[in-house]
Amino acid sequence: MSGRARLTLCSAAATLLASCALLPLVEPATWLLQAAFLLAIQSGVGAATRRVPLARPLTVAVQALVTLVLLTLVFAREHALAGLIPGPEAFRHFGDLLQAGADDVGRYAIPAPLSDGIRLMVIGGVLVIGLAVDTLAVTFRNAAPAGLPLLALYSVAAGLSEGAADWLWFLVAAAGYLMLLLAESRERLSQWGRVFGGAPRNVGGQPGPVAPVRTGRRIGMAALGVALVVPLLPLPAIQGGLLDGAGTGVGAGNGSGGTISAVNPLVSLRDSLNVDDDRTVLTLRTNTSNTSDLYLRIVSLDDFDGTTWKPAKRHIVTVPDEFPTPTGLGPDVKRAEVTTRIAAAAGYAQDWLPMPYPPSGVQIKGNWRYEPVGMTLVGDHGQNTSGKTYQVTSLDVQPTAEQLASAPEAPSSVRKDYTKVPDSLPTVVSERAREITKGATSDYEKAVKLQDYFAVTGGFEYDTQVEVGSGPGAIARFLRDKQGFCVHFSFAMAAMARTLGIPARVAVGFAPGSPQADGSVAVSLKDAHAWPELYFEGVGWTRFEPTPTRGTTPTYTLPDTPGEAVPDLPQASRSANAVPSAEPSASTSCSVQDKKLEGCAGALPVNQTGQGGGGTPWYEIAGWTLLGGAGLALPLLPMLWRLRRRSVRLASAQHSASAASGAPPGRRKDGGDGRQADDAGPAVLLDVPPQEAGEAAVGHVLAVWRELTDTAWDYGIEPDEALTPRRAAARIVRIGELDETVSRAVHRVAGAVEQVLYAPEPRAEAGLADEVRTVRAALREKVGWTTRVRAVVAPRSAIRAVWDLTDRWTGLKASWTARLTALVRRPSGQQSG
Numbered sequence: 001m002s003g004r005a006r007l008t009l010c011s012a013a014a015t016l017l018a019s020c021a022l023l024p025l026v027e028p029a030t031w032l033l034q035a036a037f038l039l040a041i042q043s044g045v046g047a048a049t050r051r052v053p054l055a056r057p058l059t060v061a062v063q064a065l066v067t068l069v070l071l072t073l074v075f076a077r078e079h080a081l082a083g084l085i086p087g088p089e090a091f092r093h094f095g096d097l098l099q100a101g102a103d104d105v106g107r108y109a110i111p112a113p114l115s116d117g118i119r120l121m122v123i124g125g126v127l128v129i130g131l132a133v134d135t136l137a138v139t140f141r142n143a144a145p146a147g148l149p150l151l152a153l154y155s156v157a158a159g160l161s162e163g164a165a166d167w168l169w170f171l172v173a174a175a176g177y178l179m180l181l182l183a184e185s186r187e188r189l190s191q192w193g194r195v196f197g198g199a200p201r202n203v204g205g206q207p208g209p210v211a212p213v214r215t216g217r218r219i220g221m222a223a224l225g226v227a228l229v230v231p232l233l234p235l236p237a238i239q240g241g242l243l244d245g246a247g248t249g250v251g252a253g254n255g256s257g258g259t260i261s262a263v264n265p266l267v268s269l270r271d272s273l274n275v276d277d278d279r280t281v282l283t284l285r286t287n288t289s290n291t292s293d294l295y296l297r298i299v300s301l302d303d304f305d306g307t308t309w310k311p312a313k314r315h316i317v318t319v320p321d322e323f324p325t326p327t328g329l330g331p332d333v334k335r336a337e338v339t340t341r342i343a344a345a346a347g348y349a350q351d352w353l354p355m356p357y358p359p360s361g362v363q364i365k366g367n368w369r370y371e372p373v374g375m376t377l378v379g380d381h382g383q384n385t386s387g388k389t390y391q392v393t394s395l396d397v398q399p400t401a402e403q404l405a406s407a408p409e410a411p412s413s414v415r416k417d418y419t420k421v422p423d424s425l426p427t428v429v430s431e432r433a434r435e436i437t438k439g440a441t442s443d444y445e446k447a448v449k450l451q452d453y454f455a456v457t458g459g460f461e462y463d464t465q466v467e468v469g470s471g472p473g474a475i476a477r478f479l480r481d482k483q484g485f486c487v488h489f490s491f492a493m494a495a496m497a498r499t500l501g502i503p504a505r506v507a508v509g510f511a512p513g514s515p516q517a518d519g520s521v522a523v524s525l526k527d528a529h530a531w532p533e534l535y536f537e538g539v540g541w542t543r544f545e546p547t548p549t550r551g552t553t554p555t556y557t558l559p560d561t562p563g564e565a566v567p568d569l570p571q572a573s574r575s576a577n578a579v580p581s582a583e584p585s586a587s588t589s590c591s592v593q594d595k596k597l598e599g600c601a602g603a604l605p606v607n608q609t610g611q612g613g614g615g616t617p618w619y620e621i622a623g624w625t626l627l628g629g630a631g632l633a634l635p636l637l638p639m640l641w642r643l644r645r646r647s648v649r650l651a652s653a654q655h656s657a658s659a660a661s662g663a664p665p666g667r668r669k670d671g672g673d674g675r676q677a678d679d680a681g682p683a684v685l686l687d688v689p690p691q692e693a694g695e696a697a698v699g700h701v702l703a704v705w706r707e708l709t710d711t712a713w714d715y716g717i718e719p720d721e722a723l724t725p726r727r728a729a730a731r732i733v734r735i736g737e738l739d740e741t742v743s744r745a746v747h748r749v750a751g752a753v754e755q756v757l758y759a760p761e762p763r764a765e766a767g768l769a770d771e772v773r774t775v776r777a778a779l780r781e782k783v784g785w786t787t788r789v790r791a792v793v794a795p796r797s798a799i800r801a802v803w804d805l806t807d808r809w810t811g812l813k814a815s816w817t818a819r820l821t822a823l824v825r826r827p828s829g830q831q832s833g
Helices: 003-025 031-051 056-075 088-107 116-139 144-161 166-189 211-232 266-273 401-405 412-418 427-436 443-457 474-481 486-499 592-596 618-662 698-714 725-736 740-758 768-782 785-793 796-824
Strands: 280-286 296-301 334-344 359-363 368-371 376-379 389-398 504-510 521-524 528-536 540-543
Touching: 003 031, 003 116, 003 144, 003 166, 031 056, 031 116, 056 088, 056 116, 088 116, 116 144, 116 166, 144 166, 296 376, 401 443, 427 443, 427 474, 427 486, 443 486, 443 528, 474 486, 486 504, 486 528, 618 698, 618 768, 618 785, 618 796, 698 725, 698 740, 698 768, 698 796, 725 740, 725 768, 740 768
Parallel strands: none
Antiparallel strands: 280 334, 280 521, 296 504, 334 389, 359 389, 368 376, 504 528, 528 540
């Protein structure tokens, strides 16, 4: 095999090996075989065109064309001419497939199903990377840069998968790249002869591998070994917990904004409950009168592996203006809209946003992303809650016991994801669940029996000092010892519900906080809480409270809940004049039976330190004020420009009449050239430059004449620059239907223009500005009110501002061109080198 053929083969193999990193993202993996076949055709075409040989750009063009034909044959055969030649319909079909693939990527968690759109994205991406690698390594004979597209392919796959086998895919991709480099090195060395040939291994045998190739292999193997071993070393790391005030929270936050993952919140939740120095982390104000049910939800844990519950990896999208209706919530369930304004303490840095559930809208500033399945917000690019004030609109869903009891079976998609339990779960969990719920006729009755077992009848004790526990036997030990805190209760109930076929997950966040004297509610670290959520079709995800002495029992699970009506909720909140109690909370001492009857509904710890809601920053007010002022001023710019120009022109005319007598002939007192800077362009026969006129009065008179013609233009008489001043004046008088007095004023100004242009000694006449004002008043009286308003607010002559800028830009370019020409022009008499 020739060196070029070997390099072509290695190029295709390197691309294929790097594309193996995409295997964990999509299932089934049959796409890889199809990609390998198409990649082989693409590489073969490149080898054939190079053998002809064709020019390098033509080789790349032919490969790209063949790649397009192959993709058309596989994905758009029905929309192409003869099934091969793509046309407008085929490209439209490609666009539809790519759009569908992008939607599927945002909809499905990893691994995603191999839909047509995703298959086009994956196979098309592999072929594009393969073409880039083949072009760099083979066509242009530079294999080193070919590692960049290979690295891009691997990085995208590894960034999305974040699986435990990433090191394996790195090893495979790196091996392919090293193989490509070694093939290029061998092909180059083969052109040098046997200078670096090694000694024969056997007497009379062939020389061994060239020394640089052997060295390259050793270096490559050593580099791979280092790359694989270093990540396994016990190097320092920084991690954050769910409720860690200075940590990173649950959201992994890789900054990509594409997917999210989470750390195990168990230990950090227990640590928050056991803090010695409790502190307020959130302060909220709400318009609901029933703050005892105002749980703040941070994240839902829906992935149960038998050892622990954790958030599943989900795709995140841009925060919508209005959130969709919660999954499963039907129109017959009573609900009320609640608005809550929440202020986070400066020391509480949480990646996930605590919100009442289910939210219907959020107003917050910063880099936040929305996770649609859990209806949660997560910070992007390092965004967190520290010092943030935000407003959440949520639904207070109020189902009845009858609605929950009569709920139909959950959809298969929900049951598939939320009733899974691993084989490692001890059988005692499911056996105890069936024992507890014996005799129940509906999923709702089973859920209530499970809640009552943990909170009332089972003899469990709330104890935050109990270890969280790990391993498949953690729930079994909790059921045996009957001691634990909210994590144990919520995890055990959710696991039992799943064994009974009830979709379940665990929510982590804060239990209702402590009402304050000013009407706000303070939420502290010790309010950190976890509770189970069970799914009922027609109601959606529904909260239950199995933890004794914590939170509040949902009214729809109480035995005295009315059969046909929603329980009446308190109509008045705590009085603003009430003094917060300094006594210890009763929630730690009330009995489980009292809790069941809501005797402990208000017995939550009171924290004297509240956080103000905060106001709008001054710089924001200033910014919006400036923006509003600019928005108002922008439409008025033509009017302001026109008023300024009229003032300058008429003032110039008045000044010239008094100054002309004291100025030397042909010069102004200020040494100017007699031309107004703001009247650079001619109006009627005004092409004569003032410097050629040589008279001080020229510029001032011409400014008055320009003001007269612009005034007539503003009132509907367009200027005609082909006319002399006398004819132009007669045209203004005729079209404007001006009387004899005003006509004399117009002709007097025109006569002054002719005098300064053609007289041997130009002189400025007094009173020309008054003549212009007379003409303007007469024109104003002759037109309707709409023309009057337009002449002031949107004058037609304001277009001269644009013309002036254009003229100045043209002059500036001409000036710089002349300077550059003078710099590069060879001095006369100088000989070239």
